[in-house]
Amino acid sequence: MKTLSVILKNLKVLFRSKGSAMVVLLAPLLIVLVIGFGFAESGESTLNIGIHVDEHSDLANRFINNLNTTENNIILFKNESRCINSIKEGVSVACINFPKNFKIEDNASNEVTFHIDESRINLAYRLISSLQLNLDVESEAVSQELTSKLLEIITSASKDVDASIASIISLKASTMKTKSTSSSSTSTLSGLDAETVDVDLSTIASELSSLSTDFSSLRNKAKDAVSSGYKLLDNASISAPELKSDLSSLNVSITATATSVTSIAQLSTDINKAKTNVDNMKSKLANAKNVKSSVLDNLGKLSSDLDKISSDLDTVKVKQERIKANIASFNLRNAESIVNPITTKIEPVTAKNTRLTYSFPYLLMLIVLFVGIMLSGTLVFMEKDSKAFFRTFTTPAKNVFFVWTTYLTSAMTIIVQVLLILLVVKYWLEVPVFTNIFASILIIFLSLTVFIFGGIFLGNLFNTSQAITMGTISIGSILLFLSNLVLPIETLSPAIQNLIKYNPYVLASEALRRAILFQTPIKGMIFEITVLTIYSILLLAGIIIVIKIYSSKYLSSIHITGKRNIIRNPEDHYLHIKELNLTIKDIQGLVDIIKSMSDKEYENTVRPKNVFADWLKNSYKDRILSILVRRKSRLKVIEILERHIRKTNS
Amino acid sequence: MNEPLLKVEGIRKSYGHATILNGISLDIMPGEIIGIIGASGSGKTSLLNTIIGFIKPDEGDIKFKQPKIVAHNDNAIYKSVYKHQKIMKNMYGFAAQVPSFYEKLTVRENLNYFGELYELSKDTLSANVSTLLNLLDLENSANVLGKNLSGGMERRLDIACALVHNPQILIMDEPTADLDPVLRNNIWKLIQKINSKGTTIILSSHHLNELETLCSRIAILKEGKIIAIGSAEQLKKKFSHDKEIRIQSYPGNYNELGKFLQAKFKNKIRSFKNQGNELLLICDKPEEILNDLILALERKREKILELKIVKQSLDQLFISLSEERKKK
Numbered sequence: 001m002k003t004l005s006v007i008l009k010n011l012k013v014l015f016r017s018k019g020s021a022m023v024v025l026l027a028p029l030l031i032v033l034v035i036g037f038g039f040a041e042s043g044e045s046t047l048n049i050g051i052h053v054d055e056h057s058d059l060a061n062r063f064i065n066n067l068n069t070t071e072n073n074i075i076l077f078k079n080e081s082r083c084i085n086s087i088k089e090g091v092s093v094a095c096i097n098f099p100k101n102f103k104i105e106d107n108a109s110n111e112v113t114f115h116i117d118e119s120r121i122n123l124a125y126r127l128i129s130s131l132q133l134n135l136d137v138e139s140e141a142v143s144q145e146l147t148s149k150l151l152e153i154i155t156s157a158s159k160d161v162d163a164s165i166a167s168i169i170s171l172k173a174s175t176m177k178t179k180s181t182s183s184s185s186t187s188t189l190s191g192l193d194a195e196t197v198d199v200d201l202s203t204i205a206s207e208l209s210s211l212s213t214d215f216s217s218l219r220n221k222a223k224d225a226v227s228s229g230y231k232l233l234d235n236a237s238i239s240a241p242e243l244k245s246d247l248s249s250l251n252v253s254i255t256a257t258a259t260s261v262t263s264i265a266q267l268s269t270d271i272n273k274a275k276t277n278v279d280n281m282k283s284k285l286a287n288a289k290n291v292k293s294s295v296l297d298n299l300g301k302l303s304s305d306l307d308k309i310s311s312d313l314d315t316v317k318v319k320q321e322r323i324k325a326n327i328a329s330f331n332l333r334n335a336e337s338i339v340n341p342i343t344t345k346i347e348p349v350t351a352k353n354t355r356l357t358y359s360f361p362y363l364l365m366l367i368v369l370f371v372g373i374m375l376s377g378t379l380v381f382m383e384k385d386s387k388a389f390f391r392t393f394t395t396p397a398k399n400v401f402f403v404w405t406t407y408l409t410s411a412m413t414i415i416v417q418v419l420l421i422l423l424v425v426k427y428w429l430e431v432p433v434f435t436n437i438f439a440s441i442l443i444i445f446l447s448l449t450v451f452i453f454g455g456i457f458l459g460n461l462f463n464t465s466q467a468i469t470m471g472t473i474s475i476g477s478i479l480l481f482l483s484n485l486v487l488p489i490e491t492l493s494p495a496i497q498n499l500i501k502y503n504p505y506v507l508a509s510e511a512l513r514r515a516i517l518f519q520t521p522i523k524g525m526i527f528e529i530t531v532l533t534i535y536s537i538l539l540l541a542g543i544i545i546v547i548k549i550y551s552s553k554y555l556s557s558i559h560i561t562g563k564r565n566i567i568r569n570p571e572d573h574y575l576h577i578k579e580l581n582l583t584i585k586d587i588q589g590l591v592d593i594i595k596s597m598s599d600k601e602y603e604n605t606v607r608p609k610n611v612f613a614d615w616l617k618n619s620y621k622d623r624i625l626s627i628l629v630r631r632k633s634r635l636k637v638i639e640i641l642e643r644h645i646r647k648t649n650s
Numbered sequence: 651m652n653e654p655l656l657k658v659e660g661i662r663k664s665y666g667h668a669t670i671l672n673g674i675s676l677d678i679m680p681g682e683i684i685g686i687i688g689a690s691g692s693g694k695t696s697l698l699n700t701i702i703g704f705i706k707p708d709e710g711d712i713k714f715k716q717p718k719i720v721a722h723n724d725n726a727i728y729k730s731v732y733k734h735q736k737i738m739k740n741m742y743g744f745a746a747q748v749p750s751f752y753e754k755l756t757v758r759e760n761l762n763y764f765g766e767l768y769e770l771s772k773d774t775l776s777a778n779v780s781t782l783l784n785l786l787d788l789e790n791s792a793n794v795l796g797k798n799l800s801g802g803m804e805r806r807l808d809i810a811c812a813l814v815h816n817p818q819i820l821i822m823d824e825p826t827a828d829l830d831p832v833l834r835n836n837i838w839k840l841i842q843k844i845n846s847k848g849t850t851i852i853l854s855s856h857h858l859n860e861l862e863t864l865c866s867r868i869a870i871l872k873e874g875k876i877i878a879i880g881s882a883e884q885l886k887k888k889f890s891h892d893k894e895i896r897i898q899s900y901p902g903n904y905n906e907l908g909k910f911l912q913a914k915f916k917n918k919i920r921s922f923k924n925q926g927n928e929l930l931l932i933c934d935k936p937e938e939i940l941n942d943l944i945l946a947l948e949r950k951r952e953k954i955l956e957l958k959i960v961k962q963s964l965d966q967l968f969i970s971l972s973e974e975r976k977k978k
Contacts, residue, residue, distance in 0.1 A: 387796075388760075391750040391811060394702070395767040396739040555704040574668060 054100035119358035208268030372451030380459025447508030453539035661710035672874035688871030743812030753797035768815035
């Protein structure tokens with residue numbers, strides 16, 4: 001019972017402070033809801049991938065198309081540096097560069113470069129892996145295509161070789177046949193008698209005999225003619241020396257032809273011999289003619305066979321040339337090019353750094369976030385909770401002055417912390433934090449302003465330390481969880497991404513990261529600076545409004561003693577009914593009055609406006625009791641009120 | 651001619667059905683100590699809140715006399731406290747029933763801090779702090795943290811904080827609440843001391859008898875109205891026609907005895923009050939019943955230890971006035 005009593009007391013104390021109860025109950029729910037909502041739809045996330053292609057090729061386009069999935073949103077850039085800058089500007093998460101002359105050849109450049117922001121530790125490797133997977137799929141497809149092509153070439157070559165073998169077999173048959181024909185011709189030709197034989201000259205011999213006879217007759221006649229000449233001359237006693245000389249010469253010549261007659265006779269004999277020989281030769285030539293005819297026939301066949309061989313050889317040549325062409329068309333000679341047609345290279349967009357350097361902006365902003373929001377919230381609460389709070393209302397200092405001083409106190413504390421951290425990481429851990437110092441300082445200043453104002457706002461909004469603590473932790477946690485530090489925001493759904501990009505922690509940490517790691521100048525962070533400035537102004541306006549409302553509430557609720565809500569004028573709560581000249585001080589008094597009334601008097605009092613129910617609602621703030629007594633009979637109302645009194649007293 | 655420092659002009663304030671302040675008009679004169687008394691819920695709290703400017707009335711206004719800027723301008727200029735909060739806040743200091751200062755600052759740091767909020771020059775602030783430490787006897791505790799102060803010292807530090815900017819008016823609410831008689835006496839003396847320096851003081855208290863000796867004027871509030879205002883003597887003269895017979899007896903069955911005596915002297919004793927250590931009888935002419943009263947006491951076997959006849963105290967006057975109004 002004792003335990004139960006203490007628990008009940010604790011719950012009453014907790015829940016009677018509405019702000020605390022609300023925050024204690026709702027803050028965890030809010031965290032879970034907001035973060036859960038943010039993370040729930042992560043499947044539909046889209047990553048912006050920058051792509052630069054030096055020269056568009058089918059292969060490059062294939063890879064780009066393969067990357068252009070629902071998970072990736074492809075942004076094409078005309079130059080590589082612009083593509084890389086898009087990472088630094090946060091437009092894309094990676095830049096893929098396809099080289100000029102990107103094709104699958106031995107000497108072609110087939111190295112794809114991934115430009116990755118390694119400072120996005122929780123995204124970089126995941127992204128590389130994802131993109132690599134995309135490229136690997138395509139690369140594998142290309143590899144398969146190459147292998148298929150190679151196999152096709154081999155298959156085609158095999159078919160051509162088969163055809164060539166058939167041609168060769170045919171060629172061999174033709175050759176054998178030619179050989180046979182050739183042997184036959186050889187045999188035929190060897191049967192040919194080519195020995196020379198004498199020619200039959202019998203006619204010539206008879207003609208020569210006739211000629212010899214004729215010539216001897218002619219010679220005799222010539223001799224008779226010459227003797228007749230001499231006689232004539234002698235008879236004619238003609239002196240014709242010249243004629244006589246000629247006749248003498250003719251006579252000499254005729255005498256000389258005696259040997260010719262002999263020769264002609266010999267010739268005739270020889271011709272007769274020749275005639276015999278020619279007759280023999282004729283016989284032999286007749287045989288040779290037959291042989292010739294047979295050989296010619298064989299040679300005709302041989303020519304035909306040779307034509308076929310030539311044709312077969314042409315066919316074989318064509319096949320071989322085709323095989324050669326096919327093999328020549330597969331222009332890869334390097335096994336690596338077939339097995340792994342695309343190579344990739346990872347290029348960080350920042351200089352190689354340690355993980356601490358990469359995560360430092362997030363960590364620094366985390367400190368600014370939590371210290372800013374919690375310190376300022378605590379300072380406000382400490383002031384509100386201090387005994388001196390009331391006195392500040394009596395001084396001429398304005399509310400804005402206290403906001404300003406709380407801001408400066410928190411800011412100075414954070415600045416000291418940040419400076420210490422910067423010095424430690426710069427000189428001990430060697431993180432290059434002073435490379436873009438003005439932009440970094442501006443971002444730190446704006447972010448601490450937003451977070452401090454946030455803390456001041458919450459500190460003024462809530463009235464209990466529990467509520468402020470839970471409120472600041474909840475808001476801090478939500479800002480933290482819905483940032484790049486836990487999960488890359490690119491992995492969340494686009495709708496959530498659009499919301500999260502306005503998360504002041506995301507704005508500040510991303511801007512600081514770019515300032516430190518990419519040396520992004522101030523003009524490159526205009527969006528973040530503008531949004532953070534707007535937040536600061538809105539929060540300041542919110543603070544002033546909340547303080548005005550709170551001050552007015554506080555001043556109207558405090559007793560002059562400076563204690564809040566401890567003494568109110570009891571008469572404030574009295575119910576005065578002028579018509580009946582009645583003053584009801586408490587619920588027991590109400591019961592007494594209702595008991596003393598008749599039913600009719602009661603009905604007249606609670607119709608049309610139920611002043612009793614209104615009084616319970618407004619003065620006792622007991623909405624439930626107010627509802628319970630509305631539209632009830634007099635006796636029922638008495639019963640309800642008496643039960644309420646008994647319950648309260650117990 | 652002495653002009654009021656503050657003019658409360660017919661202020662009226664209601665919350666829902668309840669009227670908290672019902673047409674209160676009051677002038678606060680410079681250099682006076684004015685006490686506001688009233689039962690819980692009489693409206694004195696709301697009146698003080700309204701005077702400071704924390705609560706804006708539904709009707710009426712509170713005006714303060716603007717400090718003279720032009721030396722030879724004799725006409726007093728009055729301005730509404732609600733429209734000139736900064737000037738008004740510089741004019742008054744406030745000492746609450748619960749001391750209001752930073753417990754983690756020392757006495758001197760508290761004074762310096764609040765002095766800075768009033769934008770005092772360094773020299774003025776330094777002089778004021780020294781004066782106050784001396785005036786309120788806090789010199790030896792100047793470097794003591796607020797949380798380490800005793801109850802009386804806390805109260806004095808609170809008053810010092812209220813006075814650090816040298817205000818014309820010091821408003822004190824129940825300045826002696828929760829203090830033992832010795833500390834209470836010290837605070838009253840301190841208030842007189844502050845007033846002697848020219849500071850106008852408005853205070854409320856339940857210790858009406860103490861107000862009687864301290865205040866130059868007392869305003870009695872009931873149901874949001876001032877039912878009487880004037881010096882203690884003026885009030886008594888005007889409203890009190892009764893005297894008190896104070897009896898200390900043994901065994902002291904005062905309730906029974908009171909009822910018995912009121913019944914016996916029906917027309918003479920108007921009321922009685924058991925004060926724990928004494929019985930208080932209110933009557934018009936105590937001398938007329940004194941002999942019979944002593945006999946009656948003996949008959950009731952009450953041994954008289956002390957019996958005196960005094961003029962009605964402020965406490966009783968307040969009660970009487972309240973009851974009279976009720977009857978009316």
